[in-house]
Amino acid sequence: MVGRMVKNKALSNAISIIILIFVILLVFIPFLYYLNNISQNTTVTTSIVNNYIYLKNLQISQITTGHPSLYYNGSSIYAVYSNGTFVPTSNLTIVSILYLNTNGIWVNVTSIQYPLVVSKGQVIILPSYIQGRPIIIVTSLGNIFFLQPGSSIGPFATASKGGVEILTQIYNSSGPLSVSTNVTTNIYSTYKNFTTPIAFSNQTGTFVARLPQYVFYQNSKGQVITGVFHNWIVLGLATVNSTATQGIKVTLQGQPVVLIGNYTQVTSTVSLTLQVMGNSNINTNIKVSVFVNGNNYTIQNNRAITVPAGYVNITVITLQANDTTQQSQGVISHYSYSNAGYNGKTYVAKSFLILIPPGTTNPTVYLNYRNDYNYYLVKIIGNYNKNSQVYLVLNGTVYNYNNNYWIIGGNYSFHPTCVFTATTTYGAQTVIFQYSNGTSFTYTFPNIPSYVIINQPMTITVSYNIIEYWQQLQ
Numbered sequence: 034m035v036g037r038m039v040k041n042k043a044l045s046n047a048i049s050i051i052i053l054i055f056v057i058l059l060v061f062i063p064f065l066y067y068l069n070n071i072s073q074n075t076t077v078t079t080s081i082v083n084n085y086i087y088l089k090n091l092q093i094s095q096i097t098t099g100h101p102s103l104y105y106n107g108s109s110i111y112a113v114y115s116n117g118t119f120v121p122t123s124n125l126t127i128v129s130i131l132y133l134n135t136n137g138i139w140v141n142v143t144s145i146q147y148p149l150v151v152s153k154g155q156v157i158i159l160p161s162y163i164q165g166r167p168i169i170i171v172t173s174l175g176n177i178f179f180l181q182p183g184s185s186i187g188p189f190a191t192a193s194k195g196g197v198e199i200l201t202q203i204y205n206s207s208g209p210l211s212v213s214t215n216v217t218t219n220i221y222s223t224y225k226n227f228t229t230p231i232a233f234s235n236q237t238g239t240f241v242a243r244l245p246q247y248v249f250y251q252n253s254k255g256q257v258i259t260g261v262f263h264n265w266i267v268l269g270l271a272t273v274n275s276t277a278t279q280g281i282k283v284t285l286q287g288q289p290v291v292l293i294g295n296y297t298q299v300t301s302t303v304s305l306t307l308q309v310m311g312n313s314n315i316n317t318n319i320k321v322s323v324f325v326n327g328n329n330y331t332i333q334n335n336r337a338i339t340v341p342a343g344y345v346n347i348t349v350i351t352l353q354a355n356d357t358t359q360q361s362q363g364v365i366s367h368y369s370y371s372n373a374g375y376n377g378k379t380y381v382a383k384s385f386l387i388l389i390p391p392g393t394t395n396p397t398v399y400l401n402y403r404n405d406y407n408y409y410l411v412k413i414i415g416n417y418n419k420n421s422q423v424y425l426v427l428n429g430t431v432y433n434y435n436n437n438y439w440i441i442g443g444n445y446s447f448h449p450t451c452v453f454t455a456t457t458t459y460g461a462q463t464v465i466f467q468y469s470n471g472t473s474f475t476y477t478f479p480n481i482p483s484y485v486i487i488n489q490p491m492t493i494t495v496s497y498n499i500i501e502y503w504q505q506l507q
Contacts, residue, residue, distance in 0.1 A: 089174045095123050096178070099269065099289065101151060102187030104198075105180035106230075107165045110157040113289075125151040126173035132163045139169060148173060181211035183230045185291055187268060197271075197283070197290045198232040199242060203250055203260035205298040210250045210258065216294070218242040229294070243280040244294045247388060249344035255327035257386075259343020260296025267292060299343040303389050306397040308335040311356075311368065312404045318358045319368050321351035321400060332400070342391040348384040349373065349400060355408075363410035363469060363490030365439060368402035375399070408439040410490045417497035421459055423450045425495060427485070434495070440487055447485045449495045458501035465494040 104111040202209040220240040265276040269290035274282040311317035356366040415434025427445040451460035469490040
């Protein structure tokens with residue numbers, strides 16, 4: 034009996050062990066499978082991420098080397114496959130094009146159907162309201178390409194074979210600003226001046242290009258950023274003698290090349306004196322308003338202001354002004370803007386740019402005004418019967434008696450009115466012109482003058498009386 038119980042217990046233990054092993058296998062095998070899947074998924078995910086990074090970087094490399102190059106002229110985007118080293122042709126998928134609106138907000142261009150696949154050279158025409166605005170191109174791989182009007186990414190030229198394009202930009206803390214300036218080159222054998230950006234097609238020889246030392250960028254508010262030459266950036270295959278000098282000697286290799294004249298922003302300041310001048314270089318006491326780099330300044334005689342070195346934008350706001358210094362003596366001098374002078378040069382326009390290089394000492398802009406006429410205080414006195422409605426007419430303008438008037442100096446027709454009755458004519462009997470310098474002229478009827486010269490403060494006195502009798506015929 035005891036032996037049977039031991040045997041049953043041993044059998045029960047064996048069965049328990051088998052069940053335990055089965056449970057362990059039932060749980061452990063899926064766990065191993067899960068661990069294996071996790072490992073495989075991690076490997077796949079890492080592979081996908083690495084592949085995405087590779088493709089993203091490859092796209093940047095392709096575009097910066099011309100497959101395709103992107104050029105933005107301010108109204109259209111030119112996609113040009115200017116480098117044949119990539120085989121086969123790579124596509125560029127654009128998922129968004131944004132522009133910077135007048136409120137400083139990036140807005141998507143909704144009139145373009147996305148995704149836009151670029152597989153060959155083409156022109157992407159943008160809506161007219163984007164004219165001249167910066168843009169951003171977003172690709173399907175997440176790359177973002179920023180373009181100012183007149184700038185490009187990758188070598189670009191209007192020729193499909195050979196050619197060169199010359200661009201200029203100011204590089205500041207906010208990025209590059211595309212600017213236009215003069216470039217002198219002998220690419221057409223003789224030296225000529227051109228305005229950047231400029232493209233020359235089918236040029237496979239050697240030429241020289243030279244840029245000025247300073248360029249500027251001006252926004253709609255009149256604010257100016259000045260750039261000083263820093264270096265040349267060469268995109269594409271070409272041989273150059275130097276990239277650190279304003280003049281560069283270039284030998285093309287039969288492929289499109291982009292030359293970018295790169296300028297850095299001038300950040301130093303100078304003290305500029307604005308001097309208001311009258312006739313014969315005489316100081317005046319008129320107050321004038323002037324915009325300098327978009328800021329308004331009021332000047333009387335002269336004023337020193339601090340401005341950024343480089344190009345300075347000056348706009349004369351006050352084109353006419355009165356000098357009232359001698360008003361108590363009966364004279365107001367009127368001045369009109371004539372021209373401005375700086376560094377030996379005369380500027381006739383009311384708005385102009387001057388160049389003040391860093392370190393310039395005592396730069397002065399002379400604002401020249403011409404005293405074109407004066408107002409004189411004229412007292413007009415009339416002695417007449419108070420029931421008479423009489424007045425004085427000068428050059429067609431009516432002046433009431435016993436008042437003071439500010440009248441522009443000059444020669445005036447002189448006509449004192451008359452009053453007619455049934456039997457008499459009541460008119461000017463005596464006229465006296467008395468000037469501030471002490472001279473006086475007296476006229477009596479019938480020698481009343483027909484004109485008067487007003488060239489200083491004066492008093493005009495007209496005395497009325499009967500000058501003619503009328504008798505009715507029987």
